[in-house]
Amino acid sequence: MVESKSEHIDHVFHALAHPARRAILQRIARGEQSITELAAPFDMSLEAVSKHVQVLERARLLDRTRAGRAYRCRFRPAPLRDAAKILSELAGLWGRQLDGLEKLLLELERRS
Amino acid sequence: MVESKSEHIDHVFHALAHPARRAILQRIARGEQSITELAAPFDMSLEAVSKHVQVLERARLLDRTRAGRAYRCRFRPAPLRDAAKILSELAGLWGRQLDGLEKLLLELERRS
DNA sequence: GCGACACTCAACAAAACGGTTGACAGTCAT
DNA sequence: ATGACTGTCAACCGTTTTGTTGAGTGTCGC
Numbered sequence: 085m086v087e088s089k090s091e092h093i094d095h096v097f098h099a100l101a102h103p104a105r106r107a108i109l110q111r112i113a114r115g116e117q118s119i120t121e122l123a124a125p126f127d128m129s130l131e132a133v134s135k136h137v138q139v140l141e142r143a144r145l146l147d148r149t150r151a152g153r154a155y156r157c158r159f160r161p162a163p164l165r166d167a168a169k170i171l172s173e174l175a176g177l178w179g180r181q182l183d184g185l186e187k188l189l190l191e192l193e194r195r196s
Numbered sequence: 197m198v199e200s201k202s203e204h205i206d207h208v209f210h211a212l213a214h215p216a217r218r219a220i221l222q223r224i225a226r227g228e229q230s231i232t233e234l235a236a237p238f239d240m241s242l243e244a245v246s247k248h249v250q251v252l253e254r255a256r257l258l259d260r261t262r263a264g265r266a267y268r269c270r271f272r273p274a275p276l277r278d279a280a281k282i283l284s285e286l287a288g289l290w291g292r293q294l295d296g297l298e299k300l301l302l303e304l305e306r307r308s
Numbered sequence: 309g310c311g312a313c314a315c316t317c318a319a320c321a322a323a324a325c326g327g328t329t330g331a332c333a334g335t336c337a338t
Numbered sequence: 339a340t341g342a343c344t345g346t347c348a349a350c351c352g353t354t355t356t357g358t359t360g361a362g363t364g365t366c367g368c
Contacts, residue, residue, distance in 0.1 A: 101209035153365040265335040
C-alpha cells in the first residue's frame with residue numbers, strides 16, 4: 085500500500101478543496117483540538133467530522149494521537165510546502181526570489 | 197447562478213487535485229494550446245480531456261476562446277493567488293515578510 | 309460496576325467524479 | 339459540395355465523496 089508522491093499531492097489538494105476541512109485546519113493551526121471540539125461549530129454529525137479528519141490525515145495535514153478517551157488532533161504544515169511549490173511552479177516563478185513562502189514553511193517544519 | 201467566494205476556492209483546489217489537470221496547466225502556462233494538442237500526451241479520450249478543461253475553466257484557471265474550428269486555451273493564474281493566500285494563512289504566516297509569492301502572483305496578474 | 313463520554317465501524321443513500329462511446333455541429337481546405 | 343478536423347452533447351458506467359444512522363468499543367468519573 086505504497087503511496088506515490090503524485091498521489092500524495094492529489095490528497096493534499098483534495099483535502100483543501102472542502103470548506104469544512106479548511107475550517108478544521110484553521111482551528112488546529114491555532115492549537116490542538118479533540119474531534120468533538122472540532123465538530124462543535126458544524127451543523128454536521130460527529131461521524132461526518134471524523135471522516136473529514138481522516139481525509140486530512142491521509143493528506144498528512146493532520147496528526148492524531150490518543151489522549152485518554154479523546155484524540156488530540158495536531159496541525160502538520162509540511163504538505164503545504166509541496167502545494168505551495170506547485171503553485172509557484174505554475175505561476176512561472178522558477179528560480180526567482182519569490183520562494184519566500186516555501187522558505188518559511190520549511191522553517192516552520194524545522195521548528196515543529 | 198451566482199458563485200460564492202468559498203465555492204470558487206473549492207473549485208480551484210479541486211481543479212488542482214488531479215494530475216492530468218495539473219499537467220494541462222503546466223502546458224498552457226508555457227503557451228496557449230488547443231484541446232486536441234492538450235489531449236495528445238494523454239492515454240485518454242478527447243472528451244475526457246475536454247471535461248478536465250471544463251473543470252479548469254470553472255475554477256477560472258483557464259480561459260478559452262474560439263479560433264476557427266479549434267479553441268485556444270489560455271492560462272489564467274489569478275486564482276492561484278487566492279490559493280496561495282490560504283496556504284499562507286494556514287501556515288500562520290500572517291503579516292510577516294513571507295507574502296512574496298502573493299506579491300509576485302499579483303504582479304503576474306497585472307502584466308496579463 | 310455503571311453510566312456518560314469520545315469515538316469508530318458498518319451499512320446505507322444521494323450526488324459528484326472520471327471515464328467511455330456514439331451522434332452531432334461548426335469550420336477549413338479542396 | 340465533400341470530407342476531414344475540432345470539439346461538444348447526451349447517455350451511460352463504475353467508483354468515490356459526503357453525508358446519514360445505529361450499533362459497538364474503550365475510557366473516565368463516581
